[in-house]
Amino acid sequence: MTSYRYAVNVTPKPGILDPQGRAVEGSLGHLGIAGVSGVRVGRRVELSVDAADATAARAIVERLAGELLSNPLIEAYDVELLGEASSTVSAVTGAAGEA
Amino acid sequence: MTSYRYAVNVTPKPGILDPQGRAVEGSLGHLGIAGVSGVRVGRRVELSVDAADATAARAIVERLAGELLSNPLIEAYDVELLGEASSTVSAVTGAAGEA
Numbered sequence: 084m085t086s087y088r089y090a091v092n093v094t095p096k097p098g099i100l101d102p103q104g105r106a107v108e109g110s111l112g113h114l115g116i117a118g119v120s121g122v123r124v125g126r127r128v129e130l131s132v133d134a135a136d137a138t139a140a141r142a143i144v145e146r147l148a149g150e151l152l153s154n155p156l157i158e159a160y161d162v163e164l165l166g167e168a169s170s171t172v173s174a175v176t177g178a179a180g181e182a
Numbered sequence: 183m184t185s186y187r188y189a190v191n192v193t194p195k196p197g198i199l200d201p202q203g204r205a206v207e208g209s210l211g212h213l214g215i216a217g218v219s220g221v222r223v224g225r226r227v228e229l230s231v232d233a234a235d236a237t238a239a240r241a242i243v244e245r246l247a248g249e250l251l252s253n254p255l256i257e258a259y260d261v262e263l264l265g266e267a268s269s270t271v272s273a274v275t276g277a278a279g280e281a
Binding site: 090094111119120121123124127128130131143147 | 187189191192193203206209210213215217218219220221222223224225226227228229230231232233242245246249250251
């Protein structure tokens with residue numbers, strides 16, 4: 084088993100109203116910041132998946148992203164692999180078996 | 183002027199309680215998904231900045247991220263450059279000046 088760390092980025096689809104983004108744009112004047120536009124506010128979910136390989140891990144994340152983390156009618160998502168770490172469980176078991 | 187597209191990823195700092203992440207973990211059983219852990223829910227803000235160069239653009243985004251988009255006491259952020267596009271305004275102006 085390998086542990087994979089993923090991020091799921093969920094953003095409002097183009098054309099969908101984004102009140103949070105508008106609120107950020109409305110606050111820029113108070114901060115004296117100019118030149119910022121096109122603000123879109125979404126979610127970022129980071130999670131770890133234990134799976135046999137990268138294909139199985141990504142399938143789990145894709146299902147989670149589509150069914151739980153986003154609303155496919157109004158939101159788009161993309162899945163980003165942050166890193167992977169081989170579980171040492173099997174290696175340790177092997178060493179113990181030889182001892 | 184160049185237009186830069188950035189993403190700011192805001193996540194709860196390690197050790198900070200994340201009720202949304204716990205809620206996601208609590209829903210995994212209903213979906214029949216196993217092997218998922220360490221769920222952290224944050225925000226992802228995408229925005230465009232018009233600036234003279236990449237250094238000036240990033241300075242604006244860093245200020246925005248620290249003062250408006252995140253709460254530095256409980257949240258961490260990182261800034262990600264998504265892309266850049268040279269504005270054609272100055273080129274067009276130059277051509278008009280020569281005509």
